[in-house]
Amino acid sequence: MGSTEEETSGTTKPISPYDAASPTEPLLFKPTTSSTYPSPPIEEPPQTDPSESDPTQFIQITFNYGPRPFKDLPFLFLFLVSVLCTFAFGIFSIFHRNDNYSSVSTFTYDSNSASCVQDTSFSSNPIWVFQSSFFSVSSSSLWTHVAWTLVITLVLSVPICFLLLLLLKHYTKQIVYALLPFFVIVPVFFDVYWFVACTLSSSCNDAFPLVYRILVLVFVLLVVGVIVWVIVANWHRIELTVRIIAVSSDALSRNLGLFLVIPLLTVGLVGYYAPIVVFLVFSRLNGKIVAKESNGEYTCVWKQDSWVPAYFTLAVLTMLWSLTTMVEAQAFVISGTIAEWYFSKDDEKPRRSIRRSLRNAFGPSSGTVCLSGLLICVVRVVRAAVDSAREDVPGIVNLVLRCCVDALMSAIDFLNKFTINFVAITGEAYCTSARMTYELLRRNLLSAVFVETISTRLLVGVTFVFSAVYAIVVCAILKGVSDLGDNAYIVAILAWVLLLVVLGFFVHVLDNVIDTVYICYGIDRDRGEVYKQEVHDVCVHLPISRSSFPSRTLGV
Secondary structure, eight states: OHHHHHHHHTTOOOOOTTOTTOTTOOOOSOOSSOSOOOOOOOOOOOOOOGGGSOTTTTOOOOOOOSOOOOOOHHHHHHHHHHHHHHHHHHHHHHHTOOGGGGGGGGEEEETTTTEEEEOTTOOOOOSOOOOTTTTOHHHHHHHHHHHHHHHHHHHHHHHHHHHHHHHHHHSHHHHHHHHTTHHHHHHHHHHHHHHHHHHHOHHHHHHSOHHHHHHHHHHHHHHHHHHHHHHHHTHHHHHHHHHHHHHHHHHHHTTTTHHHHHHHHHHHHHHHHHHHHHHHHHHTTOEEEEEEEETTEEEEEEEEOTHHHHHHHHHHHHHHHHHHHHHHHHHHHHHHHHHHHHTSSTTOOOTTHHHHHHHHHTTTTHHHHHHHHHHHHHHHHHHHHHHHTTTTSOHHHHHHHHHHHHHHHHHHHHHHTTHHHHHHHHOOOHHHHHHHHHHHHHHTTOOSSHHHHHHHHHHHHHHHHHHHHHHHHHHHHHHHHOOOTTHHHHHHHHHHHHHHHHHHHHHHHHHHHHHHHHHHHHHHHHHTOOSOHHHHHHHTTSOOOGGGOOOOOOOO
16 A cells, blocks of 8 residues: 555655654645655554553644633733732722822921921922923924934834835845845944044043043954854855745735734733833832931931832732733734634635734633743843842852853743744643644754744844934934034934834744744644645755654664
8 A cells, every 4th residue: 555655646755754864855745635644664662551641742733723722721810810919009009198208308306296297387399300401492402303303213114114024025135145244334333433433522532531432442343243253153044044034024924914913912011001100109109207216316207118018029020920921922913823824725814813813812822821921021030130149149159050040041931932832823731832842843853943043133133234224314314404413413323222122023023923934834844734835945944953853763
């Protein structure tokens, strides 16, 4: 029967993804029948208890279009409890506030009552006093130019993002190779220009002595040298990375609705943060004015209620957890949308894919998203705590502690790398998805490291050059049409930062698309199917991970 299948299939005989002799030849053919392939002659393993077998070993991995069960609900409940406690104590702090907080200086100690009483004859200025020079007439022109420049930059950032996406889709190779020299030219230009301008300016010359200017000049040149070394060391990978970016840009261009949904989710997070910030402000007003004795003299000071520091900790941690959860929810929506497009047949665009991904992210998989966000939040908090304790711990102890923590946190980051993408595709729980992702990459000799290294660096470099060129144009226009003088540089820097943030959001979305396409390719390779031939044509050239090849016992 095996020979018959070989005769009918001709030269298109599928190659098993487990075949280590040909890892660079994936199953690049369009299946015309069901994906049932002859298995290699492998000795059957001994029978074991089914209850002890791996529950993910025989799961057929595919996109889950049907109703999904709720997963990881305890973490969703824990997140909701933290949010409800934050809002409940915040509302309590508003109604329990002490309005005398802003008038502590008007209270004096009364020896008769042994308490602090307010002196009604004393009048004080408001607590917030703005210096008139800050809003002087001379600076009104500066703020007007800043406001208009930022508004125009924000409006222009939308077509700039779409233009960049179009260029990366059709002219990726030309754009990357044309901008690679500017990765070096732009920072060197700004470095030399600043050095010369500061040398010629008397005020800057006095503020920065020649030694400091030389140190800054040399430091930037060293950084540029590192960039050149990175480019040269990874030159053989750039061509492949260019093709990966092109394929992912094409996938993103077919799902442009993500550019509306993802910013709206960010706006929703800001709106969710607004009341918490108000609660934090009002929580500081919870306390009382008490007398404090010092060297026999009594003064009136403000004493916060004992629960206020604990509430601050709860609110800040809830905000951090909400931030990381929203980042994971955005990755979930992007992954679900791109994966549904990937597994659609005959290039037909699926309907309501973004709506379906949103419903899954904030519905059945909401607990998994909260768990993934919690892990990232813990990683960030632990790393910040270790960095802040650098000065309090002796040298060798601090070094060993940081190495251990970095190793653990890196392992968690690696575990979380593709897990949320896999959750969006299959709807499984977090731990099951993490194990299935690892097994999928291991079975097919795929590496989880290569995808995120070169592509992200190239995209960051491209956005840096785009935003830097835009800043130069803004500075030239302001120099020509306004009398801002040196303040034009400040306005141009602000415009550069704003555009860099917007383009950074674009890179974030495209990075998630690249990860999703990579996982979908792995699923295709594992199932012996080809849904998107152009993706396979590129990913077949990815380096294999020999270290992750599963050990198997072949029959002799």
